[in-house]
Amino acid sequence: MRHFPLISSLCLTAGLLAGGLAPGAAYADSASAVAGKMQPLPDGEAIYRHICQSCHMPDGKGAVGAGAQFPALAGNPKLKSAQYPAYVVLNGFGGMPWFAGLLDDQQVANVVNYVRTHFGNHYTDALKPEDVSEMRPHLSGEEE
Template identity: 70%
Template sequence: MRRFLFTYTLAVLPWLACAAPAKADTAGFSSHVQPLSSGEDVYRHVCQSCHMPDARGAMGAGAQFPALAGNPKLQSGAYPVYVILNGFGGMPWFAGVLDDTQIANVVNYVRTHFGNHYTDAVTPADVAAQHPAVIPQEE
Protein backbone atom coordinates (compact mmCIF):
# COMPACT_ATOMS: atom_id res chain seq x y z
CA MET A 1 0.00 0.00 0.00
CA ARG A 2 2.84 2.40 0.83
CA ARG A 3 4.46 1.67 -2.50
CA PHE A 4 1.16 2.41 -4.27
CA LEU A 5 0.79 5.80 -2.52
CA PHE A 6 4.37 6.70 -3.29
CA THR A 7 3.98 5.79 -6.96
CA TYR A 8 0.62 7.60 -7.15
CA THR A 9 2.14 10.73 -5.60
CA LEU A 10 5.03 10.68 -8.06
CA ALA A 11 2.61 10.32 -10.95
CA VAL A 12 0.32 13.16 -9.80
CA LEU A 13 2.89 15.79 -8.69
CA PRO A 14 4.03 16.80 -12.19
CA TRP A 15 0.42 17.18 -13.27
CA LEU A 16 -0.37 19.39 -10.24
CA ALA A 17 2.69 21.52 -10.88
CA CYS A 18 1.65 22.17 -14.48
CA ALA A 19 -2.06 22.66 -13.90
CA ALA A 20 -3.12 26.24 -14.53
CA PRO A 21 -4.94 27.91 -11.68
CA ALA A 22 -8.62 28.51 -12.30
CA LYS A 23 -9.54 32.07 -13.21
CA ALA A 24 -12.04 33.82 -11.02
CA ASP A 25 -15.10 35.26 -12.69
CA THR A 26 -14.65 39.02 -12.23
CA ALA A 27 -17.27 40.20 -14.72
CA GLY A 28 -19.39 41.82 -12.00
CA PHE A 29 -16.54 43.61 -10.24
CA SER A 30 -15.06 47.01 -10.94
CA SER A 31 -11.31 47.39 -10.93
CA HIS A 32 -11.65 50.85 -9.39
CA VAL A 33 -12.57 51.81 -5.86
CA GLN A 34 -15.53 54.15 -5.85
CA PRO A 35 -14.48 57.56 -4.52
CA LEU A 36 -16.04 58.88 -1.35
CA SER A 37 -17.44 62.11 -2.68
CA SER A 38 -20.31 63.16 -0.46
CA GLY A 39 -19.87 64.16 3.15
CA GLU A 40 -22.24 61.39 4.16
CA ASP A 41 -20.11 58.80 2.29
CA VAL A 42 -16.93 60.01 4.00
CA TYR A 43 -18.63 60.01 7.40
CA ARG A 44 -20.02 56.50 6.97
CA HIS A 45 -16.80 54.98 5.68
CA VAL A 46 -14.21 56.88 7.68
CA CYS A 47 -15.68 58.59 10.74
CA GLN A 48 -18.59 56.55 12.06
CA SER A 49 -16.48 53.61 13.21
CA CYS A 50 -15.25 55.79 16.08
CA HIS A 51 -17.87 58.54 16.39
CA MET A 52 -20.74 56.04 15.88
CA PRO A 53 -23.54 56.09 13.28
CA ASP A 54 -25.55 58.57 15.36
CA ALA A 55 -22.44 60.73 15.98
CA ARG A 56 -22.91 60.46 19.76
CA GLY A 57 -19.36 59.21 20.27
CA ALA A 58 -18.25 56.31 22.41
CA MET A 59 -16.23 55.48 25.48
CA GLY A 60 -14.57 52.26 26.47
CA ALA A 61 -11.41 50.17 26.43
CA GLY A 62 -9.39 53.17 27.56
CA ALA A 63 -10.49 55.36 24.67
CA GLN A 64 -12.97 58.16 24.32
CA PHE A 65 -14.41 59.23 20.98
CA PRO A 66 -16.14 62.59 21.33
CA ALA A 67 -19.71 63.16 20.27
CA LEU A 68 -20.18 65.24 17.16
CA ALA A 69 -23.94 65.41 17.66
CA GLY A 70 -24.95 68.73 19.17
CA ASN A 71 -21.31 69.70 19.59
CA PRO A 72 -20.81 73.47 20.09
CA LYS A 73 -17.15 73.18 19.04
CA LEU A 74 -18.41 72.71 15.48
CA GLN A 75 -19.75 76.28 15.42
CA SER A 76 -16.54 77.37 13.73
CA GLY A 77 -15.92 75.39 10.56
CA ALA A 78 -12.18 75.94 11.01
CA TYR A 79 -12.08 73.75 14.13
CA PRO A 80 -13.20 70.43 12.58
CA VAL A 81 -11.05 71.13 9.51
CA TYR A 82 -8.01 71.56 11.77
CA VAL A 83 -8.77 68.37 13.70
CA ILE A 84 -9.29 66.31 10.53
CA LEU A 85 -6.10 67.61 8.93
CA ASN A 86 -3.85 67.40 11.99
CA GLY A 87 -5.47 64.89 14.31
CA PHE A 88 -6.17 65.56 17.95
CA GLY A 89 -5.78 63.39 21.02
CA GLY A 90 -6.29 59.82 19.83
CA MET A 91 -7.67 60.84 16.44
CA PRO A 92 -5.23 60.37 13.56
CA TRP A 93 -4.63 63.07 10.97
CA PHE A 94 -6.22 62.70 7.56
CA ALA A 95 -4.11 65.23 5.63
CA GLY A 96 -2.93 63.36 2.56
CA VAL A 97 -5.57 60.66 3.07
CA LEU A 98 -8.67 62.71 2.32
CA ASP A 99 -8.54 65.46 -0.27
CA ASP A 100 -9.70 69.02 0.41
CA THR A 101 -13.12 68.46 -1.18
CA GLN A 102 -13.76 65.32 0.90
CA ILE A 103 -12.77 67.13 4.08
CA ALA A 104 -14.98 70.13 3.26
CA ASN A 105 -17.88 67.81 2.42
CA VAL A 106 -17.63 65.78 5.64
CA VAL A 107 -17.26 68.91 7.78
CA ASN A 108 -20.34 70.42 6.14
CA TYR A 109 -22.24 67.15 6.60
CA VAL A 110 -21.43 66.88 10.30
CA ARG A 111 -22.14 70.59 10.89
CA THR A 112 -25.63 70.28 9.34
CA HIS A 113 -26.67 66.86 10.72
CA PHE A 114 -26.90 65.12 14.10
CA GLY A 115 -28.61 68.08 15.75
CA ASN A 116 -26.07 70.59 14.43
CA HIS A 117 -27.42 73.55 12.45
CA TYR A 118 -24.31 75.43 11.31
CA THR A 119 -25.06 76.37 7.72
CA ASP A 120 -22.02 78.49 6.83
CA ALA A 121 -20.32 76.06 4.47
CA VAL A 122 -16.64 75.20 4.48
CA THR A 123 -15.03 75.20 1.02
CA PRO A 124 -12.08 73.19 -0.30
CA ALA A 125 -10.17 76.50 -0.39
CA ASP A 126 -10.80 76.91 3.36
CA VAL A 127 -9.34 73.45 3.88
CA ALA A 128 -6.33 74.16 1.65
CA ALA A 129 -5.56 77.29 3.68
CA GLN A 130 -5.20 75.16 6.83
CA HIS A 131 -2.84 72.50 5.50
CA PRO A 132 0.17 72.01 7.76
CA ALA A 133 3.17 74.00 6.60
CA VAL A 134 5.94 71.94 5.04
CA ILE A 135 9.32 72.89 6.46
CA PRO A 136 12.04 72.68 3.81
CA GLN A 137 14.93 70.44 4.82
CA GLU A 138 18.50 71.65 4.57
CA GLU A 139 20.73 69.88 2.10
Protein backbone atom coordinates in the same frame (compact mmCIF):
# COMPACT_ATOMS: atom_id res chain seq x y z
CA MET B 1 2.35 48.08 28.34
CA ARG B 2 -1.42 47.87 28.09
CA HIS B 3 -2.85 46.70 24.81
CA PHE B 4 -6.09 48.14 23.50
CA PRO B 5 -7.33 45.94 20.61
CA LEU B 6 -9.94 48.45 19.40
CA ILE B 7 -7.48 51.32 19.27
CA SER B 8 -4.84 49.13 17.62
CA SER B 9 -7.33 48.03 15.01
CA LEU B 10 -8.45 51.59 14.30
CA CYS B 11 -4.88 52.84 14.05
CA LEU B 12 -3.98 49.97 11.73
CA THR B 13 -6.98 50.71 9.51
CA ALA B 14 -6.20 54.43 9.46
CA GLY B 15 -2.57 53.67 8.68
CA LEU B 16 -3.48 51.34 5.84
CA LEU B 17 -5.81 53.93 4.39
CA ALA B 18 -3.45 56.85 4.80
CA GLY B 19 -0.47 54.99 3.41
CA GLY B 20 -2.19 53.39 0.45
CA LEU B 21 -4.33 56.12 -1.07
CA ALA B 22 -3.77 58.84 -3.55
CA PRO B 23 -5.18 62.21 -2.46
CA GLY B 24 -8.84 62.54 -3.37
CA ALA B 25 -9.57 58.82 -3.29
CA ALA B 26 -10.73 56.51 -0.55
CA TYR B 27 -11.60 52.89 -0.06
CA ALA B 28 -15.21 51.89 0.48
CA ASP B 29 -14.23 49.52 3.28
CA SER B 30 -11.20 47.88 4.85
CA ALA B 31 -11.62 44.76 2.70
CA SER B 32 -11.32 46.91 -0.41
CA ALA B 33 -8.27 48.62 1.07
CA VAL B 34 -6.54 45.30 1.55
CA ALA B 35 -7.54 44.15 -1.94
CA GLY B 36 -6.23 47.44 -3.40
CA LYS B 37 -9.55 48.51 -4.92
CA MET B 38 -10.22 52.23 -4.77
CA GLN B 39 -13.65 53.77 -4.86
CA PRO B 40 -14.06 57.53 -4.52
CA LEU B 41 -16.27 58.71 -1.68
CA PRO B 42 -18.76 61.03 -3.37
CA ASP B 43 -20.03 63.18 -0.50
CA GLY B 44 -19.70 64.09 3.16
CA GLU B 45 -22.14 61.42 4.30
CA ALA B 46 -20.20 58.66 2.51
CA ILE B 47 -16.92 59.93 3.96
CA TYR B 48 -18.46 59.99 7.44
CA ARG B 49 -19.89 56.47 7.07
CA HIS B 50 -16.63 54.96 5.81
CA ILE B 51 -14.05 56.83 7.86
CA CYS B 52 -15.59 58.55 10.88
CA GLN B 53 -18.52 56.54 12.18
CA SER B 54 -16.46 53.62 13.47
CA CYS B 55 -15.27 55.91 16.27
CA HIS B 56 -17.89 58.66 16.45
CA MET B 57 -20.76 56.15 15.90
CA PRO B 58 -23.50 56.19 13.23
CA ASP B 59 -25.59 58.62 15.30
CA GLY B 60 -22.62 60.94 15.95
CA LYS B 61 -22.94 60.48 19.71
CA GLY B 62 -19.40 59.20 20.21
CA ALA B 63 -18.31 56.30 22.40
CA VAL B 64 -16.26 55.35 25.42
CA GLY B 65 -14.45 52.05 25.69
CA ALA B 66 -11.22 50.12 25.35
CA GLY B 67 -9.43 52.83 27.28
CA ALA B 68 -10.40 55.58 24.84
CA GLN B 69 -13.05 58.22 24.45
CA PHE B 70 -14.40 59.21 21.05
CA PRO B 71 -16.13 62.60 21.32
CA ALA B 72 -19.73 63.15 20.36
CA LEU B 73 -20.27 65.23 17.25
CA ALA B 74 -24.01 65.39 17.88
CA GLY B 75 -24.92 68.76 19.37
CA ASN B 76 -21.24 69.65 19.79
CA PRO B 77 -20.76 73.42 20.30
CA LYS B 78 -17.12 73.14 19.13
CA LEU B 79 -18.52 72.72 15.61
CA LYS B 80 -19.81 76.31 15.58
CA SER B 81 -16.64 77.37 13.77
CA ALA B 82 -16.06 75.28 10.63
CA GLN B 83 -12.32 75.81 10.99
CA TYR B 84 -12.14 73.77 14.21
CA PRO B 85 -13.39 70.44 12.80
CA ALA B 86 -11.45 71.04 9.57
CA TYR B 87 -8.25 71.52 11.58
CA VAL B 88 -8.93 68.33 13.55
CA VAL B 89 -9.67 66.30 10.40
CA LEU B 90 -6.48 67.56 8.74
CA ASN B 91 -4.12 67.38 11.73
CA GLY B 92 -5.69 64.93 14.16
CA PHE B 93 -6.17 65.67 17.83
CA GLY B 94 -5.68 63.54 20.93
CA GLY B 95 -6.23 59.94 19.81
CA MET B 96 -7.68 60.89 16.43
CA PRO B 97 -5.35 60.34 13.49
CA TRP B 98 -4.76 63.05 10.90
CA PHE B 99 -6.36 62.68 7.48
CA ALA B 100 -4.51 65.38 5.52
CA GLY B 101 -2.82 62.68 3.45
CA LEU B 102 -6.05 60.79 2.81
CA LEU B 103 -8.66 63.42 2.01
CA ASP B 104 -8.42 66.24 -0.50
CA ASP B 105 -9.70 69.76 0.23
CA GLN B 106 -13.15 69.09 -1.24
CA GLN B 107 -13.58 65.89 0.79
CA VAL B 108 -12.57 67.62 4.04
CA ALA B 109 -15.05 70.41 3.32
CA ASN B 110 -17.75 67.86 2.47
CA VAL B 111 -17.38 65.83 5.66
CA VAL B 112 -17.09 68.92 7.88
CA ASN B 113 -20.21 70.42 6.29
CA TYR B 114 -22.05 67.11 6.70
CA VAL B 115 -21.22 66.85 10.41
CA ARG B 116 -22.09 70.50 11.01
CA THR B 117 -25.57 70.07 9.45
CA HIS B 118 -26.48 66.65 10.87
CA PHE B 119 -26.74 64.95 14.28
CA GLY B 120 -28.72 67.87 15.71
CA ASN B 121 -26.20 70.45 14.46
CA HIS B 122 -27.59 73.36 12.46
CA TYR B 123 -24.49 75.29 11.36
CA THR B 124 -25.22 76.29 7.78
CA ASP B 125 -22.20 78.47 6.94
CA ALA B 126 -20.47 76.09 4.56
CA LEU B 127 -16.76 75.42 4.62
CA LYS B 128 -15.20 75.77 1.16
CA PRO B 129 -12.31 73.76 -0.29
CA GLU B 130 -10.32 77.01 -0.56
CA ASP B 131 -10.67 77.44 3.22
CA VAL B 132 -9.32 73.93 3.75
CA SER B 133 -6.41 74.54 1.40
CA GLU B 134 -5.28 77.48 3.54
CA MET B 135 -5.38 75.28 6.65
CA ARG B 136 -3.63 72.25 5.18
CA PRO B 137 -0.37 71.41 6.97
CA HIS B 138 2.82 71.80 4.95
CA LEU B 139 5.79 69.54 5.42
CA SER B 140 9.15 71.15 6.09
CA GLY B 141 10.90 71.84 2.81
CA GLU B 142 7.58 71.89 0.94
CA GLU B 143 6.78 75.09 -0.90
CA GLU B 144 3.60 76.86 0.13
